[in-house]
Amino acid sequence: xxxxxxxxxxxxxxxxxxxxxxxxxxxxxxxxxxxxxxxxxxxxxxxxxxxxxxxxxxxxxxxxxxxxxxxxxxxxxxxxxxxxxxxxxxxxxxxxxxxxxxxxxxxxxxxxxxxxxxxxxxxxxxxxxxxxxxxxxxxxxxxxxxxxxxxxxxxxxxxxxxxxxxxxxxxxxxxxxxxxxxxxxxxxxxxxxxxxxxxxxxxxxxxxxxxxxxxxxxxxxxxxxxxxxxxxxxxxxxxxxxxxxxxxxxxxxxxxxxxxxxxxxxxxxxxxxxxxxxxxxxxxxxxxxxxxxxxxxxxxxxxxxxxxxxxxxxxxxxxxxxxxxxxxxxxxxxxxxxxxxxxxxxxxxxxxxxxxxxxxxxxxxxxxxxxxxxxxxxxxxxxxxxxxxxxxxxxxxxxxxxxxxxxxxxxxxxxxxxxxxxxxxxxxxxxxxxxxxxxxxxxxxxxxxxxxxxxxxxxxxxxxxxxxxxxxxxxxxxxxxx
Amino acid sequence: xxxxxxxxxxxxxxxxxxxxxxxxxxxxxxxxxxxxxxxxxxxxxxxxxxxxxxxxxxxxxxxxxx
Numbered sequence: 001x002x003x004x005x006x007x008x009x010x011x012x013x014x015x016x017x018x019x020x021x022x023x024x025x026x027x028x029x030x031x032x033x034x035x036x037x038x039x040x041x042x043x044x045x046x047x048x049x050x051x052x053x054x055x056x057x058x059x060x061x062x063x064x065x066x067x068x069x070x071x072x073x074x075x076x077x078x079x080x081x082x083x084x085x086x087x088x089x090x091x092x093x094x095x096x097x098x099x100x101x102x103x104x105x106x107x108x109x110x111x112x113x114x115x116x117x118x119x120x121x122x123x124x125x126x127x128x129x130x131x132x133x134x135x136x137x138x139x140x141x142x143x144x145x146x147x148x149x150x151x152x153x154x155x156x157x158x159x160x161x162x163x164x165x166x167x168x169x170x171x172x173x174x175x176x177x178x179x180x181x182x183x184x185x186x187x188x189x190x191x192x193x194x195x196x197x198x199x200x201x202x203x204x205x206x207x208x209x210x211x212x213x214x215x216x217x218x219x220x221x222x223x224x225x226x227x228x229x230x231x232x233x234x235x236x237x238x239x240x241x242x243x244x245x246x247x248x249x250x251x252x253x254x255x256x257x258x259x260x261x262x263x264x265x266x267x268x269x270x271x272x273x274x275x276x277x278x279x280x281x282x283x284x285x286x287x288x289x290x291x292x293x294x295x296x297x298x299x300x301x302x303x304x305x306x307x308x309x310x311x312x313x314x315x316x317x318x319x320x321x322x323x324x325x326x327x328x329x330x331x332x333x334x335x336x337x338x339x340x341x342x343x344x345x346x347x348x349x350x351x352x353x354x355x356x357x358x359x360x361x362x363x364x365x366x367x368x369x370x371x372x373x374x375x376x377x378x379x380x381x382x383x384x385x386x387x388x389x390x391x392x393x394x395x396x397x398x399x400x401x402x403x404x405x406x407x408x409x410x411x412x413x414x415x416x417x418x419x420x421x422x423x424x425x426x427x428x429x430x431x432x433x434x435x436x437x438x439x440x441x442x443x444x445x446x447x448x449x450x451x452x453x454x455x456x457x458x459x460x461x462x463x464x465x466x467x468x469x470x471x472x473x474x475x476x477x478x479x480x481x482x
Numbered sequence: 483x484x485x486x487x488x489x490x491x492x493x494x495x496x497x498x499x500x501x502x503x504x505x506x507x508x509x510x511x512x513x514x515x516x517x518x519x520x521x522x523x524x525x526x527x528x529x530x531x532x533x534x535x536x537x538x539x540x541x542x543x544x545x546x547x548x
Contacts, residue, residue, distance in 0.1 A: 308521055312521040315514070342504065343504055347510075348511075348515075350508070355522070
C-alpha cells in the first residue's frame with residue numbers, strides 16, 4: 001500500500017509534491033482537481049470553510065495545464081496545485097461578498113484580483129472562495145450570514161478570523177494553499193488556532209488590487225499553507241510591483257530560500273506584553289521554538305516596549321478608517337450588518353479625528369522603536385495568539401487574571417506588528433491530537449526571507465508541523481500512480 | 483464620560499442614526515476606543531513624528547512615464 005503522503009491526490013500532499021507529480025506526468029492536473037473538489041463537497045458541510053466552489057473554472061484551468069504538459073511546454077512552480085481565496089478577493093464572475101450580506105448585491109467582478117492572476121500564471125488552480133468574518137472585522141471566524149467556520153481540530157471551537165476559511169480549509173486538507181488578508185492579525189490568528197503556517201509580508205510587498213478593502217492603512221494579503229516550502233512557493237509566485245495598488249512597493253520579485261538555515265542569526269524572545277498576555281500553552285510554544293533555535297544560534301530576551309501603544313494605534317486606525325469607509329452603508333443598511341461587527345463600526349464613525357491622527361503618528365513612533373531592536377536582532381519571537389482556540393460562541397477571554405472581551409482581544413499579540421507593517425510568519429507548534437497554537441517569527445521590513453528561514457528550521461528540527469486534524473478521515477491511498 | 487450625550491451629539495453631526503438597541507454596544511466600543519486613546523496620549527511624541535497621510539501619491543501624467 002502506498003504511503004498517503006506519497007500520493008499527490010492525498011489531502012495532505014504538499015503543493016510542492018503535487019506540482020512535481022503534475023510536471024512529471026505522474027498524475028494529471030484534472031485528477032488532482034477532481035479529487036480536491038470531491039473532497040471539499042464531502043467535508044466542507046461540517047467545517048463551513050468554503051462559500052463558493054468554482055468547479056467549472058477549476059477543471060478548465062487544470063485541463064489547460066494537462067494540455068501544456070502533454071505538449072511539452074514548461075509548467076509553472078505551482079502546476080496543478082489547488083488553492084482557494086478568502087471571499088474578499090475578486091473572482092471573475094462572482095460578487096465579492098467580503099463576508100457581508102450587503103455585498104452579495106454587487107455586480108459580479110469583471111476580473112480576478114492581481115494575486116489570483118499571479119497564482120494562475122504559476123499554474124495553480126482556483127477551487128473557490130472561503131468564509132470570513134464580515135468585512136474582515138473579526139478574530140473569531142463567526143459570521144451571522146454564512147454561519148461559523150469551525151476549527152477542523154475540534155468542531156466545537158473557533159477557527160479564528162477573519163481569514164477563517166483559509167485556516168480551516170488549509171488545516172483540513174481542503175486547500176494546500178489559501179490566500180487571505182491580515183489587517184490586525186487576520187492571517188495569524190486563524191493560522192495559530194487551526195495549526196497551519198501563514199506569511200503576512202511587509203506592508204506594501206504584495207498587491208491588494210482587486211480585493212475588498214477593510215483598512216487601507218493596515219491591509220496586507222498573504223498565503224497560508226501546511227509547510228514553509230509551500231508558503232514560500234506561493235509567496236514567490238505573487239511578488240512584484242503593481243501600479244493598481246497605491247501601497248505596493250516598486251520592488252522586483254526576490255526568490256525565497258527557506259532552507260538557507262539560521263546559523264549566525266540573532267534571535268530574541270519578546271517578553272513584557274507578549275509574555276504577560278499569553279497563557280501557559282502559548283508560552284510553552286515560544287519556549288519550544290526558542291530551545292530549538294538555541295541549539296544552533298544565539299537566542300536572547302528583549303522587550304518591545306512600544307507594543308501596547310502600537311496595538312492601541314492599530315485599534316483606533318482600524319476603527320476610525322473602516323467606519324469612514326463604510327459610513328454610507330452604516331447610514332442606509334445598518335440592519336443588514338452582522339450584529340457582531342455593527343456596534344464597533346458605529347462607534348468608529350463617532351471617534352474624534354484627533355485620535356485617529358495621533359494613532360498614525362504613534363505607528364510611526366512604534367516603527368522607530370522596532371527598527372532600534374533590529375539593530376541588535378535579526379528575528380523576534382512571540383506567541384501568535386494568547387491561547388488556543390476558544391469554544392465557539394465565547395464572549396470573554398481570561399488573561400492575566402482578567403476577563404476581557406474576546407472579539408477585540410484575541411489579536412492583541414498580532415496587532416503590534418501589523419500596525420507597523422513588519423513581515424511575520426506564523427508557525428504551528430503542537431502535538432498531534434492536541435489543540436494547535438502558533439508562534440510569530442518577526443523580521444525587519446522587507447526581510448520575509450528571514451522569517452521563512454526560521455520557520456523552515458523549526459520544521460526540519462521537528463518543532464513546528466501542521467499535523468492533520470483527526471476529524472478528517474484519511475484518504476485511501478491510490479493503488480497505483482500513473 | 484456620558485456616552486449617551488456623546489453618541490447623540492456625534493451621531494447627529496455625521497448624520498448617523500443609532501437605534502436604542504445598538505446603544506449599549508456602541509457605548510461599550512467607545513469606552514474601548516477611549517482606553518486606546520489614553521494609551522496613545524502617554525506616548526512622548528516629538529513634533530517631527532508625522533505619518534498623517536500613509537499613502538498619497540498623485541499619479542504622473544502618462545506621457546511623463548514614457
